[in-house]
Amino acid sequence: MKGIVFTEFLEMVEETHSIDRVDSIIAEAAPPHGGAYTAVGTYPAQEMGALVGALARQSGTPAPELLRSFGTHIFGRFSTLYPGFFTxxxxxxxxxxxxxxxxxxxxxxxxxxxxxxxxxxxxxxxxxxxxxxxxxxxxxxxxxxxxxxxxxxxxxxxxxxxxxxxxxxxxxxxxxxxxxx
Amino acid sequence: MAEGTGRAEEATWLARLERERSARKTAERLLETKARELFLRNRELAEAAATLETRVAERTAELQTALAAADAAVKARLAFLAMVSHELRTPLNSILGGLGLVQETRLDAESCRHLALVRGSADALLRLIDDILDLARMESGAVAVEPSVFDGRSLLVDAVESLRPAAVAKGLALDLRCEGLEQPWLSSDAGRIRQVLLNLVSNALKFTEDGGVLVVARLQSQPQEASFSDDSPPEAVPGQAAGQVLEVTVTDTGPGLSEADLARLFQPFVRAGKAGRDRLTGTGLGLAISQRIIETLGGTIGLDSVPGQGTTFRFHIPVAPASAPAPEPALPLQAGVARTGRLLVVDDIATNSLVAAAHLRRAGHEVDVATSGEEALEAAGLKAYDIIFMDLLMPGMDGLEATVLLRQQPGPKPRILGLTASVLGEVRQDCRRVGMDDVLAKPITGPMLLAATERWLARPAEPALIPPAVPASVPPAAPALVPPAAPVTPAATAPPPSPGPGSPRPGP
CATH class of the missing domain: 3.90.1520.10 (H-NOX domain)
Structure with a gap:
């Protein structure tokens, strides 16, 4: 999975929850690189599942709902980052x-x-x-x-x-x- | 407590900082890798482009070499044709000329018959040579359309009338009908149209035993629907008036053609009927040549045939209507002056000179003979000639070079008429450039010589004839090739449009 999905997810968590929540879900998911995601990298999709699962457990919001919210959020980001696709x-x-x-x-x-x-x-x-x-x-x-x-x-x-x-x-x-x- | 909290926060922020730093380094590493990949890919592309350019250049060079080789092969073929033409026509010229001289002497009836047979064979040989060379030229693409303004009705009448003796000899009717030629002036290649007409009509006469041949010519402003499945009026040719098409049909009451004959009719060397058992003569080149001529002129040809009833050939040629050309200024004939003159015949082949001189002397002219360009110059320095008949291809100084030097001499300017045994037509411009007045194509017959002599003696001398532009290097005189149907001047001695010995082109 492309790194931009992870970086955008973590930024969304930081905006909608807190930077501490970002730390804690990374700590719980424990990816091998310590959560140092970069938009130009590529990472296993399971890491996204682990992050979403951690956020669901810590926030009490069901994972499907979190994913849907993230989908809505990232579409807005795409329209900002890639305006050419909308011409x-x-x-x-x-x-x-x-x-x-x-x-x-x-x-x-x-x-x-x-x-x-x-x-x-x-x-x-x-x-x-x-x-x-x-x-x-x-x-x-x-x-x-x-x-x-x-x-x-x-x-x-x-x-x-x-x-x-x-x-x-x-x-x-x-x-x-x-x-x- | 506060100090412990502060340390914990600091550790958290340091961890975040380390995470971000790690992400940055990862990104930088990835970007470096990507940049290196791009660099390598670009280098590969540049190398591929360079290789491609090299291959294109190599291929282009190969193609240019092949093109040059093909071009050289075509030129070699044409040069060979020119040489063959010259080598065959030169002795034939002597044969025909000698025969003509002998035929004009007193002979008993049996000798006359024998001589007529020989003459017929010599004429047939000449036609064969002409046909083969003509076809070879066309297949080499060496035939260019030579458009001129001509009287279409006169062309048709002349062509048909030239074949009337053949029709009369077989007891056949020969009729011509012209429609839409009230304004007869047209622009196209008159010589080639005449050649096609003669081919088709003489073919029709040859294959017809009873009845006759009808030629119908129509100038159509709008192409009419053709009745032939494989023959339709041509599209308008760019540069010509739209829809102007000359349609000619040649209908005979001969035996007609079978399906098998129809399928191979336009192939060279194919004649209708069974090979080896046909009493008819001919090379079978006439129709192939006619078809190529018509295609070269942008036209089409086809036929309808019913076995036992006859055949109709039909061709369409796009033509442009033209205005009548301005008449040539009338030449003041030197009334009362005897039309005899001082003539010089220059030819390295003694038989040719002998025959030409004999014809001219019989007409009362004073004739000298030279066998080379050098001798011609010497003779012209001693005597003022009215006309010099100059062979083009001679050992030593050839006819073109001799003409250049003659034109540079002071004093009266004789008429210089080139004699050539070839049929490929590039040398005509060379003749004009060096200052020749006209070109006669061999075989030179007595009537041709006398007609040319009379024509040029009738023209007033040109004492102030402007010396011709002399080329830096005199073009090679090798095979001087002039189609007889296209003389230097329109009024010059064009041979009669008959398939006889005076016209090398036509032939069934």
């Missing part, structure tokens, strides 16, 4: 449709070793979008948070329903998005 994008659906065909391609140019999830968006009707998410890391809550962050960024009122497609491989999930009338 010409008009709404949430438009953005989600570009993840696979534009954004992931650009990410791979910078980080050829990045392990990216597959995000397939398909219009199923007026105001409706079906997003299929596949990732061996099973960060569906984080993905849902990202979608919510996108909706907040574009000011779209969207409801999200999550489902497991029949016969799908385990790490696959479907988000059914409906724009409010």
């Amino acid at each position: 010409g994008v008009t709404d949430t659906f438009d953005f989600l449709e570009r993840i696979e065909s534009v954004i992931h391609i650009e990410v791979l140019k910078l980080y050829p070793d990045a392990e990216l999830p597959t995000v397939l968006a398909e219009r199923t009707g007026p105001g409706r979008l079906r997003v299929t998410y596949r990732s061996p890391r099973c960060m569906a809550d984080f993905a849902e948070g990202l979608i919510e962050g996108a909706a907040a960024h574009f000011g779209d009122d969207i409801t999200i329903a999550r489902s497991l497609p029949r016969g799908a491989a385990a790490p696959e999930l479907v988000f059914s998005l409906a724009r409010a009338e």
Whole structure:
């Protein structure tokens, strides 16, 4: 997992909790490098699971909720850090449709070793979008948070329903998005 | 207590500082690694680009070498053709000239018949040589379109009438119909169109035993739908008036063509009928040559044939309408003056000189003979000639060099007419550049010589003839090659458009 996810997570914890909480979850998770994350590095996804687990235990907030909140937070950061990805994008659906065909391609140019999830968006009707998410890391809550962050960024009122497609491989999930009338 | 708390806080901040420092160093290490990777990748790319440029340069050099080799091969082929043309035509010129002289003597009937047979064979040999050389030139891409303004109706009439004796001899009708040629002036390569017409019409006459041949020419402002599946009017040619197409059909009442004949008709050396059992003569080059000419002119050719009923050939050639050319200034004929003159024939082949001189002397001219450029200069220094017939290719001083020196001499300027045995047409400009007035293509016949003599004697002398621009180096006189259908001046002695010995191009 790219280091920017860790650095942004720790910064979010520092903002929403405290710097002491950052110290304590690092101490609990005990990564081999002592929590010295850098945005340009790459780290095992399990370390993120350990950090989130530690924060859940210490704050009493369920891990899925923490991940969703982090997804929403990091979308806002992305829009600040990578404005180029938002040029010409008009709404949430438009953005989600570009993840696979534009954004992931650009990410791979910078980080050829990045392990990216597959995000397939398909219009199923007026105001409706079906997003299929596949990732061996099973960060569906984080993905849902990202979608919510996108909706907040574009000011779209969207409801999200999550489902497991029949016969799908385990790490696959479907988000059914409906724009409010 | 407070001191203990302070130490604990300090330790916490030191730990955070150490964590951040460690992160920074990690980032720096990663960035260094990345930068090194980029450097190496860039170096690889630069090396690949350099290699690529080297390969491109090598390949370009190879291609240039190959192109030069191909170009040299084409030039060598053309030079060979020129040499072959000259070597074949020179003796043939002597044969035909000698035959002409003998035919003009008193002969008994049997000798006349024998001589006619020999003459027919010599003519056939000449046509064969011309056809092979013509086709070879076309396949070498050495044939350039020579557009001129011409009277389309006259061209058609002349071509058809030149073949009337052949039609009459076989008891065949030969008719020409012109449509849309009320304003007959056109721009295209008249010589080549005439050649195609003669090929098609003489072919039609050759294969037809009963009935006749009908030639229909139409100048179409809009191409009409052709009836042939493989023949459609050509697209408009850039630079020409849109939709101006000369369509010519040649219809005969001959035996027609089978499917097998149709499939291979335009291939060189292929004739209709069964090989070896056909009493008809010919090389089978006429249609192949015609097709290539028409394609060179941007046109199309096709045919319809019904076995037992006849064949119709049809070709379309894009032409541009033209205005009638301004008439040449009338030449004041020297009325009352006997049209005989002092002539010099320069040729290293004694038979050629002998034949030419004999023809000219019979017409009453005073004729001297020289066998080289040097002798020609010496003779011209002793006597003022009206016309010098100058062979181009001679050992020692050739005809071009001799002409340059003659033009530099003071005094009256004789007319100088080049004689050449070749058919490739590059030397015409050389002749003009060194100051020749005209070029006659061998085989030189008596009528050709006399017509040229009469024409040039009729022109007033040009005492103040401007010396020609002399090239820094006289071009090589090697195979002097002038197509007879394209003389130096439009009014010059163009050979009659018949497939006879005076016209090397046509031939069925």
